[in-house]
Amino acid sequence: MKECIGIHYRTGRPIRLKWHRGNIEEIQELSDGIGDDLPYLAPGLVDLQVNGYGGYDLNAWPMEEEHVRHVTRGLWKEGVTSYFPTIITNSNEAIERAVGVISAVCDKEKGMDRCIAGIHLEGPFISPEEGPRGAHHREYVKGPDWSLFQRWQEAAGGRIKVVTLSPEWPGAGEFIQRCAAQGVIVSIGHTAATPEQIREAVNAGASMSTHLGNGAHLLLPRHPNYLWEQLAQEDLWSCMIADGFHLPESVLKVILRVKGEKALLVSDSVSFCGMEPGEYTTHIGGKVVLTPEGKLHLAENPNLLAGSAQTLKWGVEHLKNTGWCPLSEAWEMASTRPSRAANLPGREGLAEGAPADFLLFQRKKSALHLLKTYKHGDCVYHARNVKGDGS
Template sequence: MKEYIGIHYRTGNPVRFKVKNGVILDYSDLTGEKSESLPYIAPGLIDMQINGYGGIDFNTVPVSEESIIKVTSMLWQEGVTSYLPTVITNSDENIEDIVKTIAKVCEENPTVNRCIAGIHVEGPFISLEDEPRGAHQKEYVKRPDWNLFQKWQEAAGGRIKIITLSPEWEGATDFIRKCKEQGVTVSIGHTSSSPEQIQEAVTAGARMSTHLGNGAHLMLPRHPNYLWEQLAHDELWSCMIADGFHLPDSVLKVILRTKQEKAMLVSDAISFSGMEPGEYTTHIGGKVVLTPEGKLHLAENQKLLAGSVQMLKWGIENLVHQDLCSFDEAWEMASVRPARFLNLPQQTGLNEGAPADFIQFIKKENQIHILQTVKDGKSVYQNPV
């Protein structure tokens, strides 16, 4: 049994608790005691959209078992204790192969299995139109196919927990209903759907919006349009990329105010996340630049983003720095709320009887410096500095 003391991320008061068998025990509030030298302590971060990290891409086949293990451990240094590896639009065979590999690692590696809270399949049942389709390859985009999805789910050992699709396709409503019956969350994204189609999707059981405000047309009708429609549906939880590059502060503010407790953060991180600034070549041959400011753009046009590379703690820092919400609210958008949405045990946060998934950190000039990451009561990362 080990004891931990730190400043509670939400209350600002020092707290003490013990950990045994991966569970928080003997939790006590130490209000009134000195806390100047104590680190902060907060629930582990949960990222529902990780495409890759540290030069490893989950969507470039073959994906090795070693690469999944490596990404899982590298994410600990970012405070991420649970995540959903995200498989985007690809050939039917490649998607099957990727989810099968992820499932195999989970079956053989208990630590990775506890960190991977499911698989997020983003596509290929998305819009064919160029702008909302984003970087997804058009040749593989198709209408929702239940038999095909079942084949992927079988290969994944039932681990596909979220699928992003566009409800503009014929048959999408029936597909959504079947997903709901099987406990798979349908998220609306990369869509050019009409308001009526959005409504039908929500009625059928769609529960989330994938990186709302991105994967959309550059020009939309003033109203109605699919962004307003998703904001207006109280049933939909909304994910945001809050890195300061993908969405302007005004849009982040509107989503926060509209969705309130149903606003969540994702990184949507790609393989260049965690790498040093510089010029890189993508697997499809394109040149991209990662700037010292943290922005990834096409080499030939710095106005065009080439993906997301900043992790959840960066999004938390940005929201607080721009005075869009409090620190504890930003943190919960990346931890407790995703856990609640996914119905994970971590949704209880830092409380007696909760899983011992937490991090210790300090804050310097609005930046979060992680000192230690604890998963299932075991220290999986300690800052060497």
């Protein structure tokens, strides 16, 4: 049996955590004052939406198995112990190949399979309209097609666990019911649906909103509209990109207050996440700039975002630093809440019998410094030249 000690992220009390064969066996609360330099202990981060990391794009072809491995290992350095590789709107064949590559990696390596909790299919069943469609290619957008989805699911080895779609299409309700019956989460996103269509989707089994507030028209009727309706639906989990750039602080605050325990964080990170500030060329030929402040924008227009270049840890820091919620709540938006939304084994967080997916980190002013990442009880990341890591 292995063990480490640290400060519980929620209670602020020192604990000893023991684990064996990949699961937490015991958590003991210790006396205060045993060490002022103890690190914090917290559940591993869970990201429902990852498009790439560290220069590796999961939607650029040809995608190789090593790309998936690089993204997974890179996310360990950011404290992510479970994630959903996200495949966006593309040709039927490209989507089939991409999910097949991810599935092949999981089949070959148990370590990768444990970290990849499922595949998130973001499109092509989304709105064709400008604004809601976002950066997705119009030529590949289409209505929900169950036989086509089953073809992709077969190529994925059954690993497609989240589907982002717009319920504005005819037949969307039946498609959502079929997904829900197979345990596939349907998330409403990139949508121009009417409030009535949103309500019908929820009644059919849709349970989530994809990056709420983004992938929308620039101008909407003041009310009703699809943003208000998703906020009002108590059964919908609301995913937010809290990088400080995608949503105004007022919108973040409203979502936090309205959705409560149903508010959670995603990164929606692209391949430039984890890279140094500078100018880069995308695989489709466009130039983008990653600023020292962490904003990724088109080189020709600083006002237009080119995706998210920050991880979940950044989002946690941003929410904590705004003062809208304590660190413990921000952390749970990026760990236990997404686990609950996706019904993952880690939904209980730091608890006896739960998977030994946890982190040790230090708090330094406004930043969180990761020391170690554990997945299934194995240390998959250890910061260099770090002392007092509690183990």
